Structures are given as C-alpha cells and as structure tokens.
Amino acid sequence: MATPFLGMDPYLEHPILWTGVHSGLINAIRGQIAPGLRPRYVASVEERVMIDIPKMQRIPDLWIQKARRLGRTLSGSRTAVADVELEEPLVMEISSEPVREHYIEILDRYQDLKVVTVIEVLSPINKTPGPGRDEYLRKRNATLQSSTHLVEIDLLRRGTRMIDFSPEQLEAIGPFEYLVNVNRFEPGRTQYEIMARQLRNRLPKFGIPLVPPDPDVALDLQAALNQVYEDGSYMLRIHYERPCSPALNAEDQNWAGDCWLSYRQAHSELFGNAAE
Helix, strand or coil, rough: CCCCCCCCCCCCCCHHHHHHHHHHHHHHHHHHHHHCCCCCCCEEEEEEECCCCHHHHCCCCCCCCEECCEEECCCCCCCECCCCCCCCCCCCCCCCCEEEEEEEEEEEEEHCCCCEEEECCCCCCHHCCCCCCCCHHHHHHHCCCCCCCEEEEECCCCCCCCCCCCCHHHHHCCCEEEEEEECCCCCCHHHHHHHEECCCCCCEEEECCCCCCCCCEEHHHHHHHHHHHHHHHHHHHHCCCCCCCCCCCHHHHHHHHHHHHHHHHHHHHHHHHCCC
16 A cells, blocks of 8 residues: 555654654565566675764654553552543653664675675664764765665665755756655766655665675665555554645645545545544
C-alpha cells in the first residue's frame, strides 16, 4: 500500500518515526536489488556504531509512555487520583546506548567479496553539525578515495546537504526537497549524478553502479518506500490531521491534508467513514 502522497511522505521524517523508517528502507532496498545482483554480487547490510553523540544530536528511541498521576489516600499510601483532574504527562526516555546506523555494501563474489558500491540512506545525525556528521564524513571521504561507488539517498528536508552546490548548480537543478546522488568510481570523482525531487514528485527509479561492463541494477526508490510504509502500518500510526513536523508551508500543509482525506476515503476498510 502506497503512502497518501505521490512521492515522499513528509510525516515520516519526524524524529520519533525516522529510526524505524531508516531501518525499513535499508532492508527494502536490499530485498529489491538482491535478485538483480546475482550471481556475481551480493548485498550486505552493515552497521556503523557511533559513540559520544550529544543528546541534542540523538533521535529518541521508543520511548514514550503515559504516566499515572499519583496521590495519597488518608492513610498515606500512594494511589491513582480518581477525583482530581490533573494533566497526564508523557514520560520520555532517550537511549544512552551508542548510535547504530545501517547501510548497504554490494560485494563482488568474483573478487573475494570486494566492496564495489556503498548505499547510504541519510539520517538527521549525518546532516547536523557535530560528532555524528564528522564521523559520517570521514567514512564518506574514505569511500570517495577508494575504487568504490557511492550512492546517497537524502529523504530529509532539514539539515545540511552532503554536496555544497554553487548558485549556478542550484539554479540548474531547480527547487527540491529530496535528493539522490550517485558518485561513480572514475579518475577525479568530480561528477555526481543528481536526481532531485520536490515534495509532490514521485521518487526516482535509477541505476546502482556495479563493476564495468556490468549494467547498473535498477532501484525503484518509491516502491521501496511504499513497502516500508505498508509493512510498518504507518497509515494507522501517524496523526495526519496534525501539522507536519518539520513544518510544511501553508500551501503544502493544505495539500497534504487533502491527500490524507482522499487516502482515507479510498481505504474505508481501514478508517471507516472518512467524514466521521
């Protein structure tokens, strides 16, 4: 089942949701490209562990629970307040464990499992100044200095881009919120294949490079996102009637609301009467 939107669902960028979305995308991408890689290549999900990440750079892991407001009876024992209406707080717990990020390596079985391509789905920690971004950039630079292709998928509207575009380049690309870039191994490595999308555009279908002369393996990014959306039942978890976070402009928020209403009407088996 697709998202309520033609392309990226901006509500999935919420920090509370993104960790699960990111993991799901990594697995969906691997599952989609794996058949096209055989028999020479295999796709492996790898883990990058980052420690000493400031709390302000962390994404909350689950997480939130409702707390019962406690009071005292005449005997002094603690009990739930039944006759006084008090606001019920949310108790939030942020993990102090190391931050773990997953990415995909395409390995060449004919060259002793040499890494030929790295596929990264960017997270807020990669796009926010601090130790997390610094560590990602070190890994990225090491890839760019090797014979490995690099594919970066950025489905986050906020944060600092990985590529510092000039004004002329930005004008040539045009307005965009989401970006896929492919850097193929070649002398100099100065060329990036850019696929930019706005909020209302379908996400691209593009080629993942392998060892020449082998052809690229196709990745339909929109299909991968839709799979994650359905597998995670996000249509039943997200409060689309509330403003998106990070915020959309007024026009896009109204458009998103219309998309959600149409989606509910089209899937009445899940939501009943959308007018209720």
